[in-house]
Every structure is written in C-alpha cells, then in structure tokens.
Amino acid sequence: GSGSVAGPVEAVVEAVVGPVVRVAVVGLGRVARHVHLPLLAKLDKHFEVTAVCDAQHGYAADVARRMRVPGSGVFTDVRSLFGCGEFDAVLLLTSGSHAALAAEALKRGYPVFCEKPLAHTLDEAALVQQAGDRLMLGYMKQYDPVVTEALGSVDLGAIRHVDVSVLHPPERFPQIDWTPAPASGSASPAEHVGPRVHWEYRAVLDSVCHDLALIRLLDSGVGVDVDAAYSWGARDGESGSLEFSGPLSHGGRYSVRWHYLPDYPEYEERVCVHTEGGTYDLAFGNPYFFGPDSGFERELLAFHSFVTAGTPPLSGVAEGTADIRTGMLVLDALGKSG
Incomplete structure (x- = not known):
C-alpha cells in the first residue's frame, strides 16, 4: 500500500x-x-x-x-x-x-x-x-531527523528504487573530553563457516544493518530479500567492496554498494529513494561527529519511551534476526555468482 x-x-x-x-x-x-x-x-x-x-x-x-x-x-x-x-x-x-x-x-x-x-x-x-x-x-539512522523528515513525504507505493552507497574508511572517532552535566535533584553457508570467515557477512551485520533498517522502514516489512551479490577488492586481510540487491515488497527494488577504503579521507553514506514523483537524497557523514537532536540522542529517548511506556522500538529481536538471514542470503548469492 x-x-x-x-x-x-x-x-x-x-x-x-x-x-x-x-x-x-x-x-x-x-x-x-x-x-x-x-x-x-x-x-x-x-x-x-x-x-x-x-x-x-x-x-x-x-x-x-x-x-x-x-x-x-x-x-x-x-x-x-x-x-x-x-x-x-x-x-x-x-x-x-x-x-x-x-x-x-x-x-x-x-x-x-x-x-x-x-x-x-x-x-x-x-x-x-x-x-x-x-x-x-541501536540502529540510530532510523531515528535521524533527516530520515524522519524524508519519510514524512515518501509515498511507499510509488518507490521505484532505493539506492544505498557507503564509503567506509577505518573508523575515526572525535577527540572529545566530555564532562557529565551537574547532578540535578539528587542451512546456509554462514551457519557452518561462521561470520569471521567472510568479511562480507561481517559488513552486513556490523555496518549495512543500518541501511537494512532504513530499507525496512521504506518497505513496511521485516525481512530484506537478496537475489544477487558480488564482492571484489579484498586484500591483505582487509574487507573490499560488496554489492547486493533484491526486490521490495511493493514492486520496487533496492541495491546496496558498500566499499571499505583504507585511505579514503572520510566516511560517506548516501541513500537515494527514487519514486515516480521525485528523488529523496539522504546523506550521512561520520556518525561519531554529531550535533544536537542526533539519531543517537533520539534513539535513547525512544529507549526511554520503550522502558517507561512500552512504546515498541523500530528494531528489536525480530529485525536483528532478519539481518542475520539477509547476511546469509548475501553469502548464498555470492556463492552463485562465482
């Protein structure tokens, strides 16, 4: 719908x-x-x-x-x-x-x-x-204000394609010295070989999971199916480039391209949602450099609502399990591609 x-x-x-x-x-x-x-x-x-x-x-x-x-x-x-x-x-x-x-x-x-x-x-x-x-x-991108704003306008039935691109250099953390506020008031291959053997599987569970969460929001479902996958460029024990794609439940498709780039200057992530009436372009930089009202902050407020009022989170055990299945489907598709 x-x-x-x-x-x-x-x-x-x-x-x-x-x-x-x-x-x-x-x-x-x-x-x-x-x-x-x-x-x-x-x-x-x-x-x-x-x-x-x-x-x-x-x-x-x-x-x-x-x-x-x-x-x-x-x-x-x-x-x-x-x-x-x-x-x-x-x-x-x-x-x-x-x-x-x-x-x-x-x-x-x-x-x-x-x-x-x-x-x-x-x-x-x-x-x-x-x-x-x-x-x-803790899939914080689901709660990012940029995502919330875009999703308010997207017609799910009109999505033609969700295009994800991630450029992932080694993690760089901000050098900050935080001080707390004053106290107030007082049978897939993956099942057998294990995740540490395939960097592609780790990439799905450790990084692409955030993008799978966004695809689920756009697709109104839990599982993300995979019908094609390719990987290349891995060397010296490091990850390389991973590409996989599949159908959306309402007739569109998605594609994910994830690149580990050891010498790339800065993390970049872009999610383009192409609809019959226009394109929504969501861009993300290094997630560890963030301002007020960030996805990280909003997800903690969502956790507070979850604990105190029972408000269901956007991702829980079912979604985490679905990401494992998607990782397995990626490995299966990689095996079929060569």
Whole structure:
C-alpha cells in the first residue's frame, strides 16, 4: 500500500514524561565513551547511570568517577553486575555478538538496549528470542531527523528504487573530553563457516544493518530479500567492496554498494529513494561527529519511551534476526555468482 511512515518514527522518539530510568552500561569502549555516555549525561532528566561494567577495571573506574557512580556500582564481571539489582534497564555496548548477555539480562527481567549486531548466528538469535522480547537494537539512522523528515513525504507505493552507497574508511572517532552535566535533584553457508570467515557477512551485520533498517522502514516489512551479490577488492586481510540487491515488497527494488577504503579521507553514506514523483537524497557523514537532536540522542529517548511506556522500538529481536538471514542470503548469492 501507499502512505508515509513518519508517524511511527515520530511516536517512538517523543520523550514521555515519566520516571528517570536507572541504567547499567556494559562495555565502556570508544563508542560508549564518545557517544552514549555523554548523551546519557546530557539526558539526565530521563536517565541516571547507576552501574558500569567493563573487563578493564581502569575503564570502569574512570567512567564511574565521571558519571558520579558510587564504587558499589563498578563491575568488571557481568554476572556480578546482574546480581546487583540497582538499575532498571541495561545498555549493552560491547563489541561482537550480544546474544549471551542480552539473553541473560532479559531472563532477569531487564529491558535491554543492544548495539549491533544482535547475534552472529540464527541459533544465537533464537536464544535471545526465547529469553524475551523487551530489547531495542541501536540502529540510530532510523531515528535521524533527516530520515524522519524524508519519510514524512515518501509515498511507499510509488518507490521505484532505493539506492544505498557507503564509503567506509577505518573508523575515526572525535577527540572529545566530555564532562557529565551537574547532578540535578539528587542451512546456509554462514551457519557452518561462521561470520569471521567472510568479511562480507561481517559488513552486513556490523555496518549495512543500518541501511537494512532504513530499507525496512521504506518497505513496511521485516525481512530484506537478496537475489544477487558480488564482492571484489579484498586484500591483505582487509574487507573490499560488496554489492547486493533484491526486490521490495511493493514492486520496487533496492541495491546496496558498500566499499571499505583504507585511505579514503572520510566516511560517506548516501541513500537515494527514487519514486515516480521525485528523488529523496539522504546523506550521512561520520556518525561519531554529531550535533544536537542526533539519531543517537533520539534513539535513547525512544529507549526511554520503550522502558517507561512500552512504546515498541523500530528494531528489536525480530529485525536483528532478519539481518542475520539477509547476511546469509548475501553469502548464498555470492556463492552463485562465482
């Protein structure tokens, strides 16, 4: 059918008036320290960090000092953290598969914000599904204001083609020294060989997943099918170029071109939505350089609404599982192409 999708996007980013959500942050690496922790400090009317956990005690102690987390809320072991109970929700910001930690948190009754990827295999994803569905995936581009504005005008039934292009140099993080705000008031090949063997599979789960999330918004579905895929240019243990494409449910098509470019000056991403009446051109730069009202900030507000009001997130366990299937379909198509 036709119609825009702005309504659902706007609904999940509205900051509801409700209690401050106490959060435990698991994984305190670069993304946590450059993105999520500064935003949690900024959003102190909505969140309070009451526990932090990282295998490196120095990371946990430093973050605890900055976020004014008491010593009793500092952990280097997740099992001990989950036994603490001094928080309402969990942010999983570790690298790699999040399946085991997500399943454990869900079994203990905690809502979970989970960075990508949800898992590396369908079996792992099934374990998360069995543990519960109160999980939101951190696909921040879904919440980007540029996306919200464009989706308010797109006629889904008139989409002819969604064209995605990603130029991905090595990750470069901003050099920032953040200070928290003052305290206020108190049987696919992938199933057998594993994801580490194929860089194409990792590219889908670690990067292209954000674009798959946008394609889902435009296609009003969960799964993204694949009928052709090619890869080239990989060398010296590095990723190369990946291209894959497939049908949209309403008759259009999508294509994704993802290039790892070791010497490229800066990250670039463009999503062009070609409709019968015009083209919507969405451009994204380095996601770690962002201003106010960013996709990162809006997704945290959506998580607050999820925890306090039960507002469904745009991506959860089902969508994370669908991305694994898409990655497998990419590998299958690559096998058929040569």
